[in-house]
Amino acid sequence: MRSRSLFILLLAAPITFSASALPQEKQPPEKKPPVTYLHQPLKDAKLEAQRIHLKKPVEIIEEGVKRTVSVVLEFRVTSSQAIPVRALDPVLVVGEVSIREYRYENRDRSLVFTLYDPEKAKDGAAAYLQFGTDASTRTEFESFRSAAIKDD
Amino acid sequence: MIKIRSLAQRMFFLPASLLVLLLGCALALPARQPAQDKDDRHESDDEHEGPRCRQKPSHIDDPSQPGHHHVSKTSYNLPSTITITATENGSTTTDTNVHLWAVVYYPGISSAPNAPVAPGHHPLVVYLHGNHGIWIDSSGNHTCGPPTATPVPNHEGYNYILERLASHGIIAVSINANDLNCKGGRIVARGKLILHHLGLWKDWNDPAKPDPTFGGRFHKHVDMNRVGLAGHSRGGEGIVSAYLENQSSGLGFGIKAVHSISPVDFDAFTLADVPYYVLMGAADGDVWDLQGARIYDRAAPRTNAHKMPKMQSFLYGANHNWFNTVWFQDEGWPSFGPNRITDVQQRAVERAMGTAFFREYLEGLGAAHSLFTGDAVLLTLAPAKFYRSFQDPAHLTVDDFEDAPPNPLLNSLGGANSNVSLSPFAEFPFSEFGGAFNNTFFQDTHGLISGWNAAGTEFILDVPAANKDVTAYRYFSFRVTQVFDSGALNPIGQTEDFDIGLEDVNGNRIYLEVGQFDTIPFSYDRPGGNASMLQTIRLGLPCFRCTGFAGLDIHAIAKIHFRFNRKPTGLVGLDDVQFSR
Numbered sequence: 001m002r003s004r005s006l007f008i009l010l011l012a013a014p015i016t017f018s019a020s021a022l023p024q025e026k027q028p029p030e031k032k033p034p035v036t037y038l039h040q041p042l043k044d045a046k047l048e049a050q051r052i053h054l055k056k057p058v059e060i061i062e063e064g065v066k067r068t069v070s071v072v073l074e075f076r077v078t079s080s081q082a083i084p085v086r087a088l089d090p091v092l093v094v095g096e097v098s099i100r101e102y103r104y105e106n107r108d109r110s111l112v113f114t115l116y117d118p119e120k121a122k123d124g125a126a127a128y129l130q131f132g133t134d135a136s137t138r139t140e141f142e143s144f145r146s147a148a149i150k151d152d
Numbered sequence: 153m154i155k156i157r158s159l160a161q162r163m164f165f166l167p168a169s170l171l172v173l174l175l176g177c178a179l180a181l182p183a184r185q186p187a188q189d190k191d192d193r194h195e196s197d198d199e200h201e202g203p204r205c206r207q208k209p210s211h212i213d214d215p216s217q218p219g220h221h222h223v224s225k226t227s228y229n230l231p232s233t234i235t236i237t238a239t240e241n242g243s244t245t246t247d248t249n250v251h252l253w254a255v256v257y258y259p260g261i262s263s264a265p266n267a268p269v270a271p272g273h274h275p276l277v278v279y280l281h282g283n284h285g286i287w288i289d290s291s292g293n294h295t296c297g298p299p300t301a302t303p304v305p306n307h308e309g310y311n312y313i314l315e316r317l318a319s320h321g322i323i324a325v326s327i328n329a330n331d332l333n334c335k336g337g338r339i340v341a342r343g344k345l346i347l348h349h350l351g352l353w354k355d356w357n358d359p360a361k362p363d364p365t366f367g368g369r370f371h372k373h374v375d376m377n378r379v380g381l382a383g384h385s386r387g388g389e390g391i392v393s394a395y396l397e398n399q400s401s402g403l404g405f406g407i408k409a410v411h412s413i414s415p416v417d418f419d420a421f422t423l424a425d426v427p428y429y430v431l432m433g434a435a436d437g438d439v440w441d442l443q444g445a446r447i448y449d450r451a452a453p454r455t456n457a458h459k460m461p462k463m464q465s466f467l468y469g470a471n472h473n474w475f476n477t478v479w480f481q482d483e484g485w486p487s488f489g490p491n492r493i494t495d496v497q498q499r500a501v502e503r504a505m506g507t508a509f510f511r512e513y514l515e516g517l518g519a520a521h522s523l524f525t526g527d528a529v530l531l532t533l534a535p536a537k538f539y540r541s542f543q544d545p546a547h548l549t550v551d552d553f554e555d556a557p558p559n560p561l562l563n564s565l566g567g568a569n570s571n572v573s574l575s576p577f578a579e580f581p582f583s584e585f586g587g588a589f590n591n592t593f594f595q596d597t598h599g600l601i602s603g604w605n606a607a608g609t610e611f612i613l614d615v616p617a618a619n620k621d622v623t624a625y626r627y628f629s630f631r632v633t634q635v636f637d638s639g640a641l642n643p644i645g646q647t648e649d650f651d652i653g654l655e656d657v658n659g660n661r662i663y664l665e666v667g668q669f670d671t672i673p674f675s676y677d678r679p680g681g682n683a684s685m686l687q688t689i690r691l692g693l694p695c696f697r698c699t700g701f702a703g704l705d706i707h708a709i710a711k712i713h714f715r716f717n718r719k720p721t722g723l724v725g726l727d728d729v730q731f732s733r
Contacts, residue, residue: 034480034481035482035487036481036482037483037487038437038440038483039440039485060244061243064239082295085283085294085334086438086483087385087386087414087416087472088416088438088440089337089418100243101336102335103335104295104296104297107289107293107298108285108295108296133441
């Protein structure tokens with residue numbers, strides 16, 4: 001390569017590396033999707049507990065131990081909004097107990113948690129709902145009162 | 153007519169050219185192929201990097217451009233359902249009436265639906281969605297109930313990549329897991345559902361098995377030894393569970409590639425021997441703590457580190473939902489941030505990277521491998537930016553900072569580390585579960601936190617004599633992140649930069665500026681939730697042989713220098729200091 005050409009090429013090389021014109025893929029215009037903001041407590045949330053005598057006892061297995069349960073405590077969380085159905089599980093914490101067995105009801109305005117060991121819910125225990133470790137979603141409830149448990 | 157150049161011209165241009173050449177070397181610009189030694193084994197190996205020093209990524213063709221196959225489509229929803237019993241985190245669940253429902257894109261002899269399969273044995277890729285509503289109500293909302301006439305076709309949200317995989321000769325299936333949605337966990341159950349579908353495909357491939365579903369259409373067309381799994385959200389961990397159960401139960405499906413999209417990490421599984429690729433959106437408003445990074449970090453564990461490549465893309469501006477076209481709501485965080493990308497752009501990344509991954513590990517076509525290592529970028533994905541982690545199975549770990557008890561002055565090879573005026577300078581868990589330097593870490597690894605606010609700071613690792621010959625490797629690599637500290641040492645919005653030096657036993661030392669090779673970005677701005685996420689930087693060893701032509705003796709490397717001299721202040725996390733293929 002002739003020396004003048006080499007000189008010009010070498011001077012131009014850094015410019016070539018930095019001047020990266022990035023053509024953008026053409027995207028079809030789309031309607032702006034609806035937004036849902038997850039990082040907040042549930043609106044107008046309430047918590048109620050109900051003792052359920054199961055018509056048919058169920059077998060549950062925890063830590064490899066099978067047992068039969070005929071009475072459970074159900075905690076019903078209700079909200080004026082649809083409770084998000086998301087990757088992270090909702091967890092209801094009542095004192096020292098974290099309840100992870102749940103079902104949605106009423107077009108997701110209710111979330112019903114099942115506690116198979118009703119005696120683990122202690123009177124006066126603090127209660128809150130949270131999605132995974134996302135503390136911004138924590139919804140605080142009034143302390144759990146045994147006297148407020150409804151019977152089925 | 154012969155043009156005669158004057159002596160004066162030659163006297164000017166020749167020395168000037170040499171001056172620019174030397175300057176280019178000093179700045180690590182690839183102005184010219186560096187001097188080569190005949191004993192450098194890299195030079196006969198032009199795979200990926202080759203013998204040259206490449207600083208900036210090259211541009212390659214989009215691996216997800218349509219392939220040459222016609223794409224046909226079918227589906228199945230079998231009349232009989234199954235019961236899945238699974239034990240997860242100590243609890244056993246039983247789900248009855250689980251449907252076996254899926255959509256299938258495959259290479260056909262024509263593009264007509266249900267066309268005969270194109271000749272040949274085709275790899276099989278199975279996608280699995282995550283948790284989401286399962287019924288469409290009268291307002292168009294996706295809910296968990298009550299049931300309506302219209303189920304949410306969660307599994308059809310990946311058709312955009314299934315179609316493309318099929319065009320490249322892959323039978324691409326996406327299975328519906330509505331019967332496992334709206335319930336807690338169900339990761340292991342999801343894995344079992346996948347394995348059940350693989351069992352169906354094994355039978356549909358076998359001419360000896362009756363096939364009322366497809367009438368033998370797929371007989372001898374499915375290569376059950378080239379199976380790939382992909383999953384999104386809870387599906388992204390479900391596929392990991394499926395892989396591990398296939399292995400532990402000896403089911404014999406030839407799963408050769410596993411790809412998670414924004415997965416959860418409920419069960420802390422560890423992959424040890426299968427290529428793994430995780431794609432995560434930095435603006436994920438659902439799996440806000442970026443749990444896929446934990447699966448990546450645990451994969452290829454220290455005790456079993458050389459059996460698999462692993463790769464991770466951390467996509468700035470991408471949310472959780474939009475990798476699935478059915479999940480139309482934007483849960484992104486922040487929702488209207490300046491750096492969000494559109495759903496179309498987001499899916500273009502999955503289409504390109506997912507296709508590249510499966511074509512490489514199921515079809516042996518590694519032309520796009522460099523997308524995962526950072527050696528190449530796709531212009532068609534702009535303005536999407538993603539930052540990567542990558543680990544080749546062939547590597548030598550100099551320090552992974554996993555000492556117990558923590559000791560930043562001792563590296564994993566047993567050599568000494570030195571701290572020259574860095575503060576802080578200590579090993580920490582890079583985790584959200586306690587003990588981290590601050591609350592911006594969401595990974596599952598330990599690393600070194602190094603900070604500086606004055607010139608002359610350096611972190612030096614001694615390489616023991618037994619490990620001094622690094623000619624078997626092609627790169628020096630490490631993982632690094634700016635630690636988000638609200639602007640105290642890392643100015644808001646600025647990239648980080650420093651020098652890496654290698655020193656041989658003769659005292660020859662060559663430094664390269666990291667910023668000439670790659671970008672160490674400021675953390676993605678999520679108000680109240682910024683993440684300090686490690687990414688891999690790879691510097692080609694040929695680059696260290698450029699300056700001064702004397703060369704560095706990579707048969708005898710004695711020290712590695714991190715010289716923090718490019719910015720007046722800084723705070724970084726470091727991990728996985730390695731020599732690597």
